[in-house]
Amino acid sequence: MSMARGLNHPLLQRSRSVGVVLLTLLLLGLVTRPIEAPAWEIVKAGQPEMNLEAIEGSLGQGLVIGVLGGFRAVMADFLWIRTNTIWERRDRVKLDAMVRLVTTLDPRPDFFWINGARMIAYDVPNWRIREEGGYAEVSEYRQLAIDLEQAQQAFVMLARAREFHPENAKLYLETGQIYLNRLKDNVNAAQWFLSASQQPDAPYYAARIYGELLRREGKDVEAYAYLKELFQQLPDDPYAQKPIILDRIKELEDHLEIPVWQRFVPVHGPLPEPIMEGTKHPLERVHEHHSCDGHAH
Amino acid sequence: MSEVIRSISRIRLIAGNTFLEAVRQKFFNSLLLISVALVGSSTFFQQFDFGTGELKFVTDFGFGALFFFGSILSIAATTQLFFSEIENRTALTILAKPIYKLEFLAGKFLGAHMLMLVFTTVIMLVLGGILYWRESVLMARMGEAFVDGRLIRYSDLLVFGLLQWMKFGILSAIALFIASFSNTNLYTVVVSFFMLIICQLQYIARDAYSTMEQGIGQWLVRVLGLIFPNFQLFNVGDQLVFSQGAPLPAITVLQIVGYGLVYTVAFILLAQLNFKKREI
Numbered sequence: 001m002s003m004a005r006g007l008n009h010p011l012l013q014r015s016r017s018v019g020v021v022l023l024t025l026l027l028l029g030l031v032t033r034p035i036e037a038p039a040w041e042i043v044k045a046g047q048p049e050m051n052l053e054a055i056e057g058s059l060g061q062g063l064v065i066g067v068l069g070g071f072r073a074v075m076a077d078f079l080w081i082r083t084n085t086i087w088e089r090r091d092r093v094k095l096d097a098m099v100r101l102v103t104t105l106d107p108r109p110d111f112f113w114i115n116g117a118r119m120i121a122y123d124v125p126n127w128r129i130r131e132e133g134g135y136a137e138v139s140e141y142r143q144l145a146i147d148l149e150q151a152q153q154a155f156v157m158l159a160r161a162r163e164f165h166p167e168n169a170k171l172y173l174e175t176g177q178i179y180l181n182r183l184k185d186n187v188n189a190a191q192w193f194l195s196a197s198q199q200p201d202a203p204y205y206a207a208r209i210y211g212e213l214l215r216r217e218g219k220d221v222e223a224y225a226y227l228k229e230l231f232q233q234l235p236d237d238p239y240a241q242k243p244i245i246l247d248r249i250k251e252l253e254d255h256l257e258i259p260v261w262q263r264f265v266p267v268h269g270p271l272p273e274p275i276m277e278g279t280k281h282p283l284e285r286v287h288e289h290h291s292c293d294g295h296a297h
Numbered sequence: 298m299s300e301v302i303r304s305i306s307r308i309r310l311i312a313g314n315t316f317l318e319a320v321r322q323k324f325f326n327s328l329l330l331i332s333v334a335l336v337g338s339s340t341f342f343q344q345f346d347f348g349t350g351e352l353k354f355v356t357d358f359g360f361g362a363l364f365f366f367g368s369i370l371s372i373a374a375t376t377q378l379f380f381s382e383i384e385n386r387t388a389l390t391i392l393a394k395p396i397y398k399l400e401f402l403a404g405k406f407l408g409a410h411m412l413m414l415v416f417t418t419v420i421m422l423v424l425g426g427i428l429y430w431r432e433s434v435l436m437a438r439m440g441e442a443f444v445d446g447r448l449i450r451y452s453d454l455l456v457f458g459l460l461q462w463m464k465f466g467i468l469s470a471i472a473l474f475i476a477s478f479s480n481t482n483l484y485t486v487v488v489s490f491f492m493l494i495i496c497q498l499q500y501i502a503r504d505a506y507s508t509m510e511q512g513i514g515q516w517l518v519r520v521l522g523l524i525f526p527n528f529q530l531f532n533v534g535d536q537l538v539f540s541q542g543a544p545l546p547a548i549t550v551l552q553i554v555g556y557g558l559v560y561t562v563a564f565i566l567l568a569q570l571n572f573k574k575r576e577i
C-alpha cells in the first residue's frame with residue numbers, strides 16, 4: 001500500500017515524465033542520425049568554422065546573436081567598430097579575443113585579418129613594452145622577445161586567413177611586412193614577398209621588393225638574375241615601374257663589375273614613361289593607405 | 298476512415314481560428330513591419346560594412362532578420378495563442394466538445410505555423426525584391442562581373458525560406474511542448490529561448506568534444522547532441538543562394554526537411570503526453 005503510494009508521489013511522477021521525455025529525445029536523436037549526419041557533413045563543409053576557442057574570450061559581446069544564424073556579417077562589422085574602441089583603450093587581452101571573434105564570425109573580408117594582424121604585431125608590442133617601463137627601461141633582448149611573440153600570433157592569424165583566401169596576395173605581403181618592418185628579418189621577409197608576387201592578384205611592387213631584399217642581403221648575383229628576368233616578364237605598363245628596375249639592374253651591374261658586352265639590354269622598344277611623382281599604382285596607394293591608417297607600421 | 302476525416306476537419310477549424318486570431322494581433326503586425334523595414338533598409342546599413350560584397354551583405358542582413366524576428370515570433374505567438382485559450386477558459390469549452398487534446402494541440406500548432414509561413418513568405422519576397430533590384434543595378438554598372446549571368450539563385454531563396462519555415466516549425470513545437478507543462482507564459486517563452494540557443498549552438502560543443510579522449514565529458518556532450526535537435530543544419534543560405542558555390546544537393550535539402558518534420562511531430566506528441574495529464 002505504502003509502496004504504491006510512494007510510486008505515485010508527485011515528485012516521482014514528475015521525474016518519470018522527465019525521464020520519458022529525455023529517453024524519447026535520445027532515441028529520436030539516434031533514429032534521425034542517419035538523416036542528419038550526411039546532411040550535416042555537407043552543410044558544415046560550406047560554413048565558416050566556429051569553435052569554442054574562438055568565442056570563449058568574447059562571450060557577452062553580442063556573440064549570441066552573431067553566431068545564432070544570420071546577421072554574422074552584420075555583427076562582425078559592428079563588433080569591428082567595437083574592436084577599434086578596445087584598441088583605443090589599449091586593452092590587449094580583449095583586443096585579441098575580439099579580433100578572433102570578428103574573423104570567426106565573418107572570415108570573408110581580408111580587411112579584418114590584415115588590420116587585426118597589424119594591431120597584434122605592431123601595436124600590442126608597443127603597449128607591452130610601455131607597460132614594462134618603456135623602451136628606455138626594457139632591454140633590447142626583452143623587446144625582441146615581445147616582438148617575436150606578438151608577430152607569431154599575427155602569423156598564426158594570417159595563416160588562418162590564407163586558409164580562407166589562399167590566393168590573396170595581400171595576406172602574403174602582410175606577413176612579409178611584419179618580418180621586414182617589425183622583426184627586421186630580411187631573409188624571411190624576402191620569401192614572403194616572393195610568395196606574394198606569385199599570387200594572381202599580386203601588385204608589381206611585391207616582386208620588386210623581393211629583388212631589393214636579395215640585394216640588401218648581399219645576394220647581388222641572385223638579385224641581378226632575378227631583376228633581369230622580372231624586367232622581361234613585366235608588361236609595358238607605367239605602373240610596373242620598369243625604369244626603376246632597369247636602374248637597379250644597372251646599379252648591380254656596376255657593383256658586380258659586369259663587362260660592358262655582357263650587360264643587360266632590354267629587348268623591348270622604348271621604355272614606358274615613368275609615372276609622374278605623386279601618382280602611384282592603385283594597389284600601392286591602397287597599400288600605403290593601409291600602412292598609415294592609424295596603426296604603428 | 299470517416300473519423301480520421303472528421304478529426305482532420307476539427308484540426309483545420311482550430312488551426313483556421315488560431316491563424317485568424319494570430320494575424321489580428323498587433324504583435325505580429327508590428328514585428329512583420331519592423332522586419333520588412335529592416336530588410337528594406339539593408340542597403341543603408343551597408344555603410345557599416347568592412348569588405349563583404351553588397352549582395353552578400355544584403356543577403357546576410359535579410360537572413361539575419363528572418364532568423365531573429367522569426368524566432369521571436371515563432372516562440373511568442375505559439376505561447377500566446379496557447380495560453381490565451383487556457384487563461385480565457387475557452388480551452389474548457391473547446392475540450393468539452395468531442396475534441397481530443399492532440400487535435401487541440403495540432404490545431405494550435407498549425408495555426409501558429411501558418412502564421413510563420415506568412416511571415417517567412419513576406420520577408421523572402423521583400424529580400425528577393427531588394428536583391429533583384431541591387432543586382433540589376435550592379436549588372437548595369439559592372440557588366441563584366443556578371444558574364445555568367447546573375448549571382449543570386451532566386452528559386453533557391455524560396456528553398457531557403459522553406460527550410461527556415463521548417464525550423465520555425467520545430468521551434469513552435471518546442472514552445473508548445475514547454476507550454477504543455479508550464480503554468481506561465483513567461484516561463485514558456487524564456488525556456489523556449491534557451492532551447493533555441495542550445496539547439497543552435499550545440500554543434501560547437503559537439504565539434505569541440507569530438508576530439509577529446511573517451512570519458513564522461515565526451516559521453517555527456519554526445520548525449521546532449523542527441524537530445525537537442527541541430528538547428529545549424531538549417532543554416533544553408535550561403536550554399537543555396539550564391540551561384541559561385543556548388544549548389545546544395547536536392548537530397549540534402551530533402552534530408553533537412555525530413556529531419557525537421559520528424560522533430561516537429563515528435564515535440565507535438567511529447568506535448569500531448571504532458572497535456573493529456575494536465576488539469577485545465
